[in-house]
Amino acid sequence: MNVLIIGSGGREHAIAWKLNQSSQLEQLFIAPGNAGTEKEGINVDLDITNFEQIGDFCLEKSIEVVVVGPEAPLVNGIHDFFESNEKLNSICVVGPKKAGAQLEGSKSFSKAFMKRHNIPTAKYFSATKENINDGIAFLMKLKGPYVLKADGLAAGKGVLILERLEEAMVELKSMLNGKFGEASKSVVIEEFLDGKEVSVFVITDGTSYKILPEAKDYKRIGEKDTGLNTGGMGAVSPVTFANKDFLDKVDNQVIIPTIKGLKKEGIDYSGFIFFGIINVKKDPYVIEYNCRLGDPETEVVMLRLKSDLLELFDGLASGTLSERNVEIDPRTATTIMMVSEGYPEAYEKGKSITGLENVVDSTVFHAGTTKNKEYNLVTNGGRVMAVSSFGKDVPTALAKSYNSVNKIEFEGKNYRKDIGFDLIKE
Numbered sequence: 150m151n152v153l154i155i156g157s158g159g160r161e162h163a164i165a166w167k168l169n170q171s172s173q174l175e176q177l178f179i180a181p182g183n184a185g186t187e188k189e190g191i192n193v194d195l196d197i198t199n200f201e202q203i204g205d206f207c208l209e210k211s212i213e214v215v216v217v218g219p220e221a222p223l224v225n226g227i228h229d230f231f232e233s234n235e236k237l238n239s240i241c242v243v244g245p246k247k248a249g250a251q252l253e254g255s256k257s258f259s260k261a262f263m264k265r266h267n268i269p270t271a272k273y274f275s276a277t278k279e280n281i282n283d284g285i286a287f288l289m290k291l292k293g294p295y296v297l298k299a300d301g302l303a304a305g306k307g308v309l310i311l312e313r314l315e316e317a318m319v320e321l322k323s324m325l326n327g328k329f330g331e332a333s334k335s336v337v338i339e340e341f342l343d344g345k346e347v348s349v350f351v352i353t354d355g356t357s358y359k360i361l362p363e364a365k366d367y368k369r370i371g372e373k374d375t376g377l378n379t380g381g382m383g384a385v386s387p388v389t390f391a392n393k394d395f396l397d398k399v400d401n402q403v404i405i406p407t408i409k410g411l412k413k414e415g416i417d418y419s420g421f422i423f424f425g426i427i428n429v430k431k432d433p434y435v436i437e438y439n440c441r442l443g444d445p446e447t448e449v450v451m452l453r454l455k456s457d458l459l460e461l462f463d464g465l466a467s468g469t470l471s472e473r474n475v476e477i478d479p480r481t482a483t484t485i486m487m488v489s490e491g492y493p494e495a496y497e498k499g500k501s502i503t504g505l506e507n508v509v510d511s512t513v514f515h516a517g518t519t520k521n522k523e524y525n526l527v528t529n530g531g532r533v534m535a536v537s538s539f540g541k542d543v544p545t546a547l548a549k550s551y552n553s554v555n556k557i558e559f560e561g562k563n564y565r566k567d568i569g570f571d572l573i574k575e
């Protein structure tokens with residue numbers, strides 16, 4: 150099979166690395182990819198917002214499977230575009246159509262969906278300029294901290310958690326007045342839930358589904374989960390507090406009702422669902438849905454997935470996912486994200502990366518890397534590379550990842566030194 154992966158981060162490198170192990174793979178293309186995906190397949194310079202260009206490329210290269218890494222092309226209808234074109238509609242697009250992608254693309258849609266299907270989630274109110282007084286009344290009924298979420302996609306920045314009611318009221322108004330542009334014309338106000346978070350992933354053809362390894366990611370830039378939010382500074386899988394009992398609850402109370410709910414509403418969903426779950430006194434609540442895999446979670450999930458990923462995609466294409474097997478490596482996988490100094494705020498690019506050849510114990514997934522004019526490896530983003538390793542437990546896997554991180558150098562290299570800190574003590 151010929152496959153095209155859309156995206157350019159660590160997640161896409163990990164997917165490319167995994168697909169490259171499949172005996173069914175013929176040609177693999179990554180658009181636009183990075184210096185790491187270049188080792189797994191052929192990078193192609195396509196504009197991921199230009200569906201027509203992507204479609205033409207697929208016809209030219211006889212692509213059978215398109216794996217969409219990030220959410221934006223899904224929310225903007227790449228799957229719908231392929232389906233509505235008779236030359237493209239036999240290609241399997243891994244990722245939902247617009248209707249299903251609303252699970253991620255609209256927080257008010259996803260909250261209302263959960264309410265309709267009795268899926269546990271924080272109490273909420275969906276505020277707009279028109280009902281702002283009711284929104285403020287709802288805020289006043291809550292105890293702090295106060296959670297405000299821009300309805301639409303806001304590059305991971307659309308969630309504010311505020312300690313004081315006055316601040317929350319000011320921010321609510323500012324969001325409705327366009328603080329995050331169109332994305333915050335509608336704002337979900339939520340009850341704050343206190344607990345530990347875990348990311349749970351499934352692949353589904355809309356009827357059957359397979360659960361992939363769960364993972365915990367570390368979103369804050371600073372040690373002990375402090376400082377600004379980032380795209381993710383590291384991940385660990387499995388997650389010790391997500392034991393069998395807990396994951397059974399996630400399956401019964403969240404996953405099954407979600408997949409049944411989609412079907413009942415006539416939303417034909419094919420691809421990944423990422424459930425952002427919070428464990429509140431041993432009960433799961435949905436914090437968010439995403440319509441794709443997580444990054445950097447994928448950099449541990451792909452390590453632990455023993456089954457052939459392309460066979461699972463083939464299951465989606467042929468509606469035979471239920472007959473496919475998902476085998477998971479019982480070992481622990483960890484990933485440490487090496488980032489550029491300054492990230493998640495301003496940072497420089499183009500710094501030479503050295504030492505990769507000395508890494509023996511880890512798999513290094515590139516995130517923001519490229520080759521410069523002289524064809525040397527250089528940094529090209531805030532998140533530069535995810536260093537993933539296996540171990541019999543969290544400390545062993547982490548020791549390998551950190552050992553490898555120490556071998557890779559670039560000017561301004563930064564990383565969190567405490568990934569997994571909260572899982573080791575348990």
Ligand code: AMP
Pocket residue numbers: 271296298308339340341342343346425436437
């Ligand atoms: P989201 O984009 O909805 O995942 O929110 C980003 C982050 O904000 C989550 O990963 C949580 O850490 C936090 N968060 C979101 N909603 C809540 C909530 N209701 N209670 C507590 N924390 C939340």
Ligand code: GLY
Pocket residue numbers: 366380381439442443444445446
């Ligand atoms: N790691 C969280 C995300 O991909 O949204």
